Amino acid sequence: MGVIAVAGLTRITGWVFDVVSELQKRANPVKPPLLDILAPSSLAEALSLLSEHGDAAMPLAGGQSLVPLLNFRLSRPDILVDLNRIANLAYIKDVGDQIAIGAMTRERAIEESDLVRQVSPLLQEATTQIAHLPIRSRGTIGGSLANADPAAEYPAVVLALECEIVVQSVRGERRIKAADFFEDILTTALAPDELLTEITVPKAPVGSGSAFVEIARRHGDYALAGVAAQITFANGAPTDVRLAVCGAGTTASRLTVAEEIIQRYGVGAEAIKAASDAAAASVDPMSDLHASADYRRRLAGVMTSQAVEKAAQRAGVRS
């Protein structure tokens, strides 16, 4: 098992440490190190702070991953740029064939949003499965995506929905396709001076069905495997199949082979079985204390078949 523990810690994210960094050599106290907290009230101010301080600063969104990292002193920024006082970064807007969600929108607000429920049931369902209510009440969609935990729900969702991630810096705005955003464990395309500010979510097409399913050792834990499915049907046949997996590799990823199988052979039992097998074969999970790589791979397959079945049922294609 490739798990390394330092003073009893193997991970503080949904993923195990893969290296013993300089930071982890210490005694792992549970109080944050000395740092400055800057609390800008506007986006412009925040961006200029990030530009000024570069690697020394870290943005603080909901704090549900960062604060534990700080307390264990596994993360030691000199400066925290607290985004919580920036008024206009939390919103859910209807913009034509998309919705735009501000990066500081709390997960709980997404879960409770009628608009999200109507136009992006996948996003809504996935949100309900994030951790526990107190965590969703603080945690933000932007924070979760920027943290890029490979076992978290949102990265898989934005991949399946082919969302765009809007990032800004003093240098200007970039719009990054979800497929180009996640680079490695806890690593994204964001530059140190850039801030994730918005996510645009395409509305679910008419005739589509979706599902987010995951399995964890306990309710609310990071998923051992989770699958997001967004499938559009025409006359009972899939026309656009999007499947994405979390918890089964260094980043969330699309299950392209499984997608092709469903696209080509439909959602009959045999096709789903084949897609499930393909999904299992395509992921490259890691062993940890809670599940071996083999078991995670197996679960990725099981979650794939469950997600496809549910999505098809919801589209009225399977009973």
Add this chain to the structure above:
Amino acid sequence: MVDTMPSYIGRSVVRREDNRLLKGAGTFVGDMKLEGMVHVAIVRSQQAHARINSVDLEAARNADGVVLALAGAELKDVLPPISGMQVAAPKGWRDGMDPHIEIPDQTLVPYDKLRYVGEPYALVVAGDRYMAEDAAELIEGDFEPLPPVANAEVALDAEALVHDHLPGNIAATLHAKKGDGEAALATAPHRLKRRYFHHRYAAMPMECRGVVAEYDSRTDSITVWSSTQVVHWVRREVANALGMPEDRVRVVAPDVGGGFGGKGHVYPEDILIAYLAKRLGRPVKWLEDRHEHLLNAAHSRDNLFDIEVGYDDDGRISVVKNYFLVDSGAYSPVGAAIAGNSIAHFMGPYDIPHYEADCKVMMTNRTPNAPYRGAGRPEVAFAMERSIDLIANELGLDPAEVRFRNMIQPEQMPYAVGLPYRDGVMIEYDSGDYPEALRKALDGIGGLDAFRARQKEALADGRYLGLGLGCYVEGTGIGPFEGATVKIDSSGKVMVATGACPQGQGHETAFAQVAADIWNVDIDDVVVTLADTSHVTMGYGTIASRSAVTASGAIKDSSDKVKEKVFAIAANVLEASESDLELRGGSVGVIGVPEMSMTLKEVARAALPGWIHQRPEGIEAGLEGTAYYEPPTVTWAYAANAAILEIDAQTGVVKIENYVEVHDAGTLINPGIADGQVKGGLVQGIGGGLFEELSYDEHGQLMTGSFMDYLLPTASDVPPINVIHTETPSPRNSFGFKGLGEGGAIAPPVVIANAVCDALKSFGAEINSTPVRAEQILNILDAGVAAAE
């Protein structure tokens, strides 16, 4: 005023402590703030086994806000180790257990070598905890790694020694016999031989540990507030270490957020913080964080059994041989107590003529192992109850039937087991109807036959349902004693203080109920003081499911002393004969003459010393009595568990559909509290059965140092639980009480394992270790499918 009070014992009186606890108004060690208080951060070993060459404190001493930084070498000749870690072993126990015990002393802060990940080797005192942590980071140790003794199994033959004076890493051996095991095995028609492993997990109270101490130079006295279950034990060790009279050391456990045994002994920090407060002349606080708690607070379980059972064609067990290793970690804070419990409880509710047990308590480079809810009983219940299911499988009998055939029948009570208990008395189960408990448990899950029919139908649909059973008995209310002081002052209130140290289990209410009944007063006229050494001279504490029995006994005995005076004085004042008097509703009165009475308040005033007293000749002043109740031996609680679960064939995940425990703890003081206690224990047992695990790698490195990896059951992991209480009074005390604090936690791991094996019987499933994991279940299903193909 009503004439007599209804009995409070047996009623679910609302818990008086909840008024503050539910409002967030409790006071825990963490809430304490004293003027000038400084804070401690402890630097802990990150290696399992290492020689300490040097510890460099220079940078820490120069850091901002640091008052003191020190390492073990500085304390070597100042503070003695915690000694006498073997709790007193009476002769009867030694005669029956053949003990060879060399439990090592625990140095408070080691100066020569480190023996487990989490062991302290230096500390910093600073103006606040942040500064203390900052400085602690600057402490550099030069350590020479030693080969780790990773677990009990390898410890025997390991070249490395955890303690140089303990060859083979053996800290204790115990050996007990009943009948002739060897001969019985030789002649048994069938034999079952198995290895069972009960894994390491821990109490994990919601509140971690913590200590605050304040020294008063005027009176040369010290007060220690500790989140502990044993204030008197802490007082003794602090007094010993600091060379102070016990009378000048006051130890208080304020509100305590759970203990479950994990706070049931003295830890180095209890003494260190007191020492620092005296040395610095300032209040000192140390609050254990969860990471420290996982590394350093006692772990538990972690036993490996090699079992042989002899039985006949009917499934009747004639003999059990029980050879086991306890992985005690680097020290053994309560000596061989857990191992002794395991030996004594193995046969549970079954009538087994021959038994032999052999145990080694092993030292390893792991966190010390101490009792946790169940304390040696869940481990042996696992081995015994798994064995019964395996025998049933071998013979094609229902596991329930094999249990019924082996159970001690009610007419055999009291039943002599043939082994000594830890208190030195030969074990005699005092009362109960074990088969009836199992029948009720089976009724509770809807009946055995109905379930078997349902199981068969489900299997035809490709669904796997299983029934798990688990029975146990539990010695409770152990001595050696508990103390109580009862007083009635001029307010007329009945004031009760005992050495019991509650951790949330409702003692303030339960003992008020007991005292209210003893005195026939309104419960609101009873004032209860607990967990404070200044109120009771000698006390023992709340461990081992003992307080309901022992503290109640002490309250009764001390009350009896006070009652003698109350009656003598009242007889004097009322000019009546003592034998004509009765207690009624807060008064003492002449039986049958309602108008002839005086209140306890009036009696207390009449009892005052001085010119105006109304005491008869020979009766000393004051209404105050202290007694130390020494129970004759333990009382025997028991339970039968039955649970139905379903396995998801795709993922291996277990879903418990219904969990029933029939529990008998004699007369219940407060059924609501009792119900909560048993359910809480069951949830901890389910946690141990499915989720909680302290994992180490082969280097002795702990892998589960946060709640990311140590998985406690949460509310959504708790299945429907039905506790059915039966009440068979114990004949061993006047109330009929038995203890119930630990019981719930004993059976779930084996009940779950048995149920999974029952569900997957057609696959030849055998799960002989804990925790039971979905992945393992899926492997069984896969292997079965592969075999079928």
